[in-house]
Amino acid sequence: MLKKGIIYKSTGIWHLVKSGNIFYKCRIKGKLRLHNSKSTSPVVVGDRVSFILDNENNSQGIIIEVQKRRNHIIRKSVKLSKQFQVIASNIDQIYLIITLNYPITFTQFIDRILVTAEAYRIPLNLVFNKMDLYSSSEKNEIKKLKNIYELIGYKCYKISALNKDSVNKVSKSMKNKVNMIIGHSGVGKSTLINTISPNLMIKTSNISDLHKQGQHTTTYSEMFDLSDKIKIIDTPGIKGFGLVDMDSNEIKNYFPEFKNLNGNCKYNNCLHLNEPNCAVINALNLNKISESRYKSYLNLIDENSTYRIK
Structure with missing residues (x-):
């Protein structure tokens, strides 16, 4: 019997799925495990899934599909x-x-x-x-x-x-x-x-x-x-938080204080590092941008160029 539900807990092999007001203990169909080898798990909390019940145990099932994630x-x-x-x-x-x-x-x-x-x-x-x-x-x-x-x-x-x-x-x-x-x-x-x-x-x-x-x-x-x-x-406590698959031009767009300044730089592809007439650097020098935020930006740009996942 096919059911739909939401992942409430994922512990590696078993996943707790809520369908209606009932929780089911589910495993993942083999093909789903191989779908993305770079991910530590193909199913995570919040995922909307389809699953079939185990013939011998109606409290258990097998996840056969993960719906497209909104985010x-x-x-x-x-x-x-x-x-x-x-x-x-x-x-x-x-x-x-x-x-x-x-x-x-x-x-x-x-x-x-x-x-x-x-x-x-x-x-x-x-x-x-x-x-x-x-x-x-x-x-x-x-x-x-x-x-x-x-x-x-x-x-x-x-x-x-x-x-x-x-x-x-x-x-x-x-x-x-x-x-x-x-x-x-x-x-x-x-x-x-x-x-x-x-x-x-x-x-x-x-x-x-x-x-x-x-x-x-x-x-x-x-x-x-x-x-x-x-x-x-x-969520479990996190020590490190590395970015995944973002290029430098993307990163600069994810700093809200840069958004209104990006178009004022001399060069359209300005990365706000040491380019002449950079609107972001000018704003930094005028204390209109936080120094700690700019240091975070430089750190991410540097790390991205060295360790970016391909």
Whole structure:
């Protein structure tokens, strides 16, 4: 019997598919595994699939087709890797959880995810977490970062994930949407979800005393149904986020602050590196563009020319 459903959890061999209000444990048909050898998995959370039930066990099935994805978030984790990982698909918006320390979220990491979200036209919100733990100087640093990203069009929130009142604005913005939560281990992704929906009781962890980094508790991406028609995709903590298959001319178009300036450069194919009469460099010198954002851009251009996946 043919059924259609959505992938709620993918653990390698088995995939949890929701069809109607029933969950089925499904495997992948062999041909699907071979369809894209560069991907770590042909099926990811958020995928809409067709599957047939097992003749001997009606709670299990075989996925025979994956529908075309509306969008997805993709990365390669190491520079020399030829494989890439699609983290989730068919996403309405992303929430990138950021902490100033324990663990540190560097601006280059933020900007890499922003570029990927821009490439796949997925709205992204920045959530600065653990505001209750910061000193006055650290709160000023958050204020500066928030200003940088709000000026170029990104919605920003300041929260303490354990405090229900502080996350209300975030949860309200999630209604009737598929929301992906992403960030380093230990930034409070699972804590945020538990605060929004305490009944889930997703496992959380402490920060490592040795490395001052988060420890993985979410092993696989998983989708949850919350109240107010909120769907949340919880993802494992990510250390590195490499771009996949973007050329330099594409990358420059995924920095919103460059868009209105690209046409003002002397050369149409200007990459905003050291070309004469470059409108972006001129704006940088006038402090109209953030220096940290421009450094992220240079880093991506350099990495792209060296490690781009073919």
